[in-house]
Amino acid sequence: MHHEHHVTSSETIRDIVIGMSDGLTVPFALAAGLSGAISSSTLVVTAGIAEIVAGSIAMGLGGYLAGRTEADHYQSELKREYEEVERLPEQEKAEVKQVFAEFGLSEPLQQQIADEMAKDKKKWVEFMMRYELGLEEPNANRATKSAITIGVSYIVGGIIPLSPYIIIDHAQQALYYSCGLTLICLFIFGYFKSKMTGQPALSGAFKVVVIGALAAGAAFLMAKLITGK
Amino acid sequence: MHHEHHVTSSETIRDIVIGMSDGLTVPFALAAGLSGAISSSTLVVTAGIAEIVAGSIAMGLGGYLAGRTEADHYQSELKREYEEVERLPEQEKAEVKQVFAEFGLSEPLQQQIADEMAKDKKKWVEFMMRYELGLEEPNANRATKSAITIGVSYIVGGIIPLSPYIIIDHAQQALYYSCGLTLICLFIFGYFKSKMTGQPALSGAFKVVVIGALAAGAAFLMAKLITGK
Secondary structure (H helix, E strand, O other), X not given: OHHHHHHHHHHHHHHHHHHHHHHHHHHHHHHHHHHOOOOEHHHHHHHHHHHHXXXXXXXXXXXXXXXXXXXXXXXXXXXXXXXXXXXXXXXXXXXXXXXXXXXXXXXXXXXXXXXXXXXOHHHHHHHHHHHHOOOOOOOHHHHHHHHHHHHHHHHHHHHHHHHHHHHOOEHHHHHHHHHHHHHHHHHHHHHHHHHHOOOOHHHHHHHXXXXXXXXXXXXXXXXXXXXXX | OHHHHHHHHHHHHHHHHHHXXXXXXXXXXXXXXXXXXXXEHHHHHHHHHHHHHHHHHXXXXXXXXXXXXXXXXXXXXXXXXXXXXXXXHHHHHHHHHHHHHOOXXXXXXXXXXXXHHOOOHHHHHHHHHHHHOOOOOOOHHHHHHHHHHHHHHHHHHHHHHHHHHXXXXXXXXXXXXXXXXXXXXXXXXHHHHHHHOOOOHHHHHHHHHHHHHHHHHHHHHHHHHHHOO
């Protein structure tokens, strides 16, 4: 029970980090790009908010449907494994033996394992799902929760780089504040993201900042090129 | 060898679908949103291309770094397992037994498996990696190839909804063609995406179209609200 809780909360943090670091990066780069082409902050904010709305729906709903598809896939494979265990028990036993043959266990031991496992059909099918097909049972509520968390985090992340443009009328001036603010936030998020995945935190934070800066710089140059300014 | 090839090419197709369906959705919705607020196609194209540049860099480089992180994580866990097998063989054997205890195998059989597996350290460690830690060895070249494939597909996908704005000067007029063209492309991609994952193809295609239409509609309304038009 405690373990279960731990998994759920760390998955939520992972979703927040996914949504927020993308939300910080793409609207930031779009706003920076437009600042290279137009001087009105209102248009930058309009484009930025249209992007945030579009991106959060695409990521959130996309994530939700991916989760649902995964759950459906697991259920249909589970049903098929139960049928196969009933209909072709010898073939399924051979598949269990195959798993252990790959790890160099002797044939008599493989046979013993397959025979003993076949006594409990539920556990047998569970074994096939995890070790033959490599499928873990997905949590049904996860998909919805994950979609909402990623979508909301994308919105929160996206508001940060846009906020200077909301306050300052002149886009090129707002750009400086947006860069400063967003790169600091990207650094903080990169730091926590790396800590969570057990990677070196400083170099991880640096990588996230570099992606954001590269995306913004490239968008800025491209927008200048198109409008010929 | 043949199997390896099959896996690689289907992963490439998966990356193309990921990049292209996101590329179709977000720039499409952004352009639609801006069409609700401004009448100049040039600005819509500028914003759209800035978004495509930002999005492809964020997705491509982000995917690349995620792949590299995964590969580093695998290597560090592998090293640790080799050390533990040397230093604490009895504890590692107990962990092997634990895996099989969960599937209801008897204690003497668990012991036999652990003893036999301990004879080949390479396979023992491989077993611990896959079945205790749930880690598959990542392909080192995959990360780079995957990043390029996703990034390029995002660009190709994003050009499709923007193309009517490049040809037609008036944004509201271009919007109709962009909607028609993009929704058809989203349907085709949704269809192939669902086929590939073994889901019902028509309902899958329908879902992808709905996400795109919702994102575009919401961005359009939001942009109209902000600019008060």
